[in-house]
Amino acid sequence: MAAMNHSGYRMTVEGTAGEEASxxxxxxxxxxxxxxxxxxxRAIPERMKPRRxxxxxxxxxxxxxxGALALIxxxxxxxxxxxxxxxxGVSEKDHGLLRLIxxxxxxxxxxxxxxxxxxxxxxxxxxxRRQYRDVLEIMSFVGELVAALxxxxxxxxxxxxxxxxxxxxxxxADGLPIVALISLLxxxxxxxxxxxxxxxxxxxxYVANLVTIxxxxxxxxxxxxxxxxxxxxxxxxAEIGTxxxxxxxxALVTMGFDPVRFLAVPKVLAAMIxxxxxxxxxxxxAMLGGLIVGVTGLDLTAFTYxxxxxxxxxxxxxxxxxxxxxxxxxxxxxxxxQRGFQVRGGAEGVxxxxxxxxVSAIFLIIVADSAFAIMLHYVRQ
Amino acid sequence: xxPPGTEPVIIVxxxxxxxxxxxxxxxxxxxVRRGERFMILGGSGCGKSTxxxxxxxxxxxxAGRVIINGIDITRxxxxxxxxxxxxxxxxxxADALFGSMSLAENVALPLAEYTDLPPELIREIVRMKLGxxxxxxxxxxxxxxxxxxxRKRAGLxxxxxxxxxxxxxxxPWAGLDPVTAAELDILIRSLNEGTGTTMVFVTxxxxxxxxxxxxxxxLHRDVKGIIARGAPQELRASSTDPRVNHFFNRRAD
Numbered sequence: 264m265a266a267m268n269h270s271g272y273r274m275t276v277e278g279t280a281g282e283e284a285s286x287x288x289x290x291x292x293x294x295x296x297x298x299x300x301x302x303x304x305r306a307i308p309e310r311m312k313p314r315r316x317x318x319x320x321x322x323x324x325x326x327x328x329x330g331a332l333a334l335i336x337x338x339x340x341x342x343x344x345x346x347x348x349x350x351x352g353v354s355e356k357d358h359g360l361l362r363l364i365x366x367x368x369x370x371x372x373x374x375x376x377x378x379x380x381x382x383x384x385x386x387x388x389x390x391x392r393r394q395y396r397d398v399l400e401i402m403s404f405v406g407e408l409v410a411a412l413x414x415x416x417x418x419x420x421x422x423x424x425x426x427x428x429x430x431x432x433x434x435x436a437d438g439l440p441i442v443a444l445i446s447l448l449x450x451x452x453x454x455x456x457x458x459x460x461x462x463x464x465x466x467x468x469y470v471a472n473l474v475t476i477x478x479x480x481x482x483x484x485x486x487x488x489x490x491x492x493x494x495x496x497x498x499x500x501a502e503i504g505t506x507x508x509x510x511x512x513x514a515l516v517t518m519g520f521d522p523v524r525f526l527a528v529p530k531v532l533a534a535m536i537x538x539x540x541x542x543x544x545x546x547x548x549a550m551l552g553g554l555i556v557g558v559t560g561l562d563l564t565a566f567t568y569x570x571x572x573x574x575x576x577x578x579x580x581x582x583x584x585x586x587x588x589x590x591x592x593x594x595x596x597x598x599x600x601q602r603g604f605q606v607r608g609g610a611e612g613v614x615x616x617x618x619x620x621x622v623s624a625i626f627l628i629i630v631a632d633s634a635f636a637i638m639l640h641y642v643r644q
Numbered sequence: 645x646x647p648p649g650t651e652p653v654i655i656v657x658x659x660x661x662x663x664x665x666x667x668x669x670x671x672x673x674x675x676v677r678r679g680e681r682f683m684i685l686g687g688s689g690c691g692k693s694t695x696x697x698x699x700x701x702x703x704x705x706x707a708g709r710v711i712i713n714g715i716d717i718t719r720x721x722x723x724x725x726x727x728x729x730x731x732x733x734x735x736x737x738a739d740a741l742f743g744s745m746s747l748a749e750n751v752a753l754p755l756a757e758y759t760d761l762p763p764e765l766i767r768e769i770v771r772m773k774l775g776x777x778x779x780x781x782x783x784x785x786x787x788x789x790x791x792x793x794x795r796k797r798a799g800l801x802x803x804x805x806x807x808x809x810x811x812x813x814x815x816p817w818a819g820l821d822p823v824t825a826a827e828l829d830i831l832i833r834s835l836n837e838g839t840g841t842t843m844v845f846v847t848x849x850x851x852x853x854x855x856x857x858x859x860x861x862x863l864h865r866d867v868k869g870i871i872a873r874g875a876p877q878e879l880r881a882s883s884t885d886p887r888v889n890h891f892f893n894r895r896a897d
Contacts, residue, residue: 294807297769298761327807328839332772356840363838364772368780373748375784608788609743 271296273322274303276311284313289322292330300330304337308344316341321352331360332369339369404523404601408531411524415532426529427536434495435537439544442490446545449482450474450552458561467561471571474553475546479576479584483546485632488591491538492624496599499530500620503603504613512604527600531593538592539585546584579643587635594627651678653842654699654810659708661694668694670868671708674861676844681836681856683845683876685891686863692846693814695863699844700734700812701725713809730758733803733841737815739795741787747774747798748783754805773801777831793824797831804835810842817849829855850894854880862888 271291278284284307292300308316318337320326334350341348353361415422457473503526506512515522550572557563602620606612652675661669668691676682686692697703699710701717709716715728741750751770755761761769774780777797787795796816803811816832817825829852836843847853853860853876860879862872864887872879872888880892890897 294759294761294769297759297765301765328772328776328804329769329807332769336768359838359840363776363834365775365780368775369768369771371781373783374781377784611744 272300274300276307278311278313280311280313282313283315283317284311285317285319287319287322289324291325292320292323292333293325293327294329297329297333301333301336304333305340308341308346313346315347315349317349317351319351320357321354323354323357326357326360328360328364331357331364334361335364335366335369339366400605401598401601404604405597407523408527408597408600411521411528412531414524415528421524422532423525423529427533430495430530430533431537433498434491434534435541438491438494438537438541441494442487442541442545443548445486445490446478446483446548447552449486450478450549451556452552453477453549454553454556455560458556462561467557467563468567468571470557470561471550471553471563471568472575475550475572475575476580478546478549479580481632481636483542483549484584484587484591485628487538487542487545487588488595488628489625491534491541491592492595492599492621492628495534496595496620496624497617499596499599500602500606501613501617503527503600504606504616507604507606508609508613522604523600527597527604530600531596534592534596535589538595539588542584542588583635583639587632590631590635591628594631595624598623598627652676653678653713654844655709655711656695656699657709657711659695659698659710660706661691661698661703662706663694667706667868669863672863672869673708674870674873676842677859679836679840679842680858681832681843681845683847683853683857683860684863685848685853685860687848687865687891690863690865691868692848692863696812696814696844696846700732701729730754730806731809732812733806733808733810734812735796735799735803735814735816737818739787739799741795741799741802743787746784746786747779747790747801750787750798751802751805754802758806769805773805774798776804776835777801791824793820793828796820796828800831800835804839804841807839808841810844813843813845813847815847815849816845817847817852822851825849825852826855828852832856848891850892862891 271293273287273289275287276284277287286304286307307313316337318334320334323330338348338350350361453474454470458467458470461467461469461473503512506526512522512526515525553572554565554568557568558565599620602616602623606616654676656675657673659669659672660667661672672695684692684695694703698705698718699712701710701720705718709718711717712728713731715724717725717728720728741747742753745753748767748770751773752766755766755769759766771780771783774782777800779794779797779801782790782794782798787798790798800811800816813832816828820828832843833856835841845857857876859874860872860876861870862879863869864871871885872883876892879888883889883892887897889895
């Protein structure tokens, strides 16, 4: 009655509507043609409303599991419609394949629904609970870290100084070029932009004050901290996170090491040492940037610019700048290590933690800086 | 078409593998026949996994050829290699399931990439594939929620998603308990007999070698190549090479 040609298989259907339908399949019943094959097969019971269906596959040269699935689906469909179905001419080899496919499994629903869809209240609650747990975890980590640092202070020989040196190089020396470059450009930009305004009042000389005060009091520590968070905070989180995933942290625990003291303390100590130094470099390079603009664009001599810089800076500002840097260093390295220890699951967990380490570090830096700004305002008076 | 079991479908010819200056394999030649269960054996560090990586085109050899289904994959361009790879399934030692995706998404990934089937049909195929490895119903579970044996089977379902002509197994029994390993043996045998897929294993699991392998080759570090080939039962019974003998009888050198 109907003969159709496709790239892989040939199908002929014979019989009259309401009576027996006999279908012949030949050629390749494979994944590529699954879509038309299943559509054509499914249409037959509907179109012909037969009392019986016989499907002859003796002409099939190649049958893969997708083709076998189509045959079994047809059988299941006929079963549900109450039409007797017969499969004829199955070769020995294809029989083995058909036997492999579990008919029952095709009908069974998944053990778990596709996605646990939850309403907004449940989501909110879940989120809040997770946030709460996160705060608890951070607090307990802070406790552990402080205890470990105090222990190391009392027993300096237990600190792995080799590791500290390694991370000082990683976070400090290796980070210097980018810190220097960004600070230099920052100094240049600040000096250039402010000079456009100050020129109008003949206050060229105060460019030096502006650059110095802005950099030493605020921007130096913050810029350095953000760069270190991006370079090293993320690296700490990824390193510890990968160790957690590979059971290396568990190995440390079973060998009797305290993971916080063993892994986090060297990183935190290294950061506390190098971030203030990097901050000093950042200040100096920004002043250098200002100096370049001052000498080339504002007709100042290098000597005057330096004198003005020296006059504008106070030891108090410089000292608080370094204190800020130490606090930022603790926050960055602490949160980096904490996020690392928090990793669960595999590669994806490491990625999430690394991102979270940087975001949380930057957030904490800004919060701490605000606190410093208010505190120092009253101290200065 | 030649009867199953005689026609060579993978031919490795004079393969020399090097990492930098270090030669791992020197002039290795063998062939795998259609539909058979073929095993590459040898102690640690003999180059089994390196050989497997060359056979699936992950590494290019220093010298020699690997011919899969008539195509020399060592000289094939990216497009040809891509086409050959779509006919290969690989089960990696650490199952290599994507941890962020459910089992159904893992299995559906190659289907969505290589075919233009609509999502409902893909879902049907995924369900069938998971049924093949006795994981029906686990569509929406995450890999981290499953036991080691179940993850292995899920990896196998993903490797078989496109009805590959060849399945490669890298140490599939590593880390499985004896019962689970025996179950995996039964599953692999029934899949091999049912689908006629050619299967190549890299392993040192004696029990599974004897229960599954039809032919084996054995590699050894010292010769950087093959020291024995044949059926494992014969090698155990009649090999005069002490290295082969010790391996099959689990004795220290």
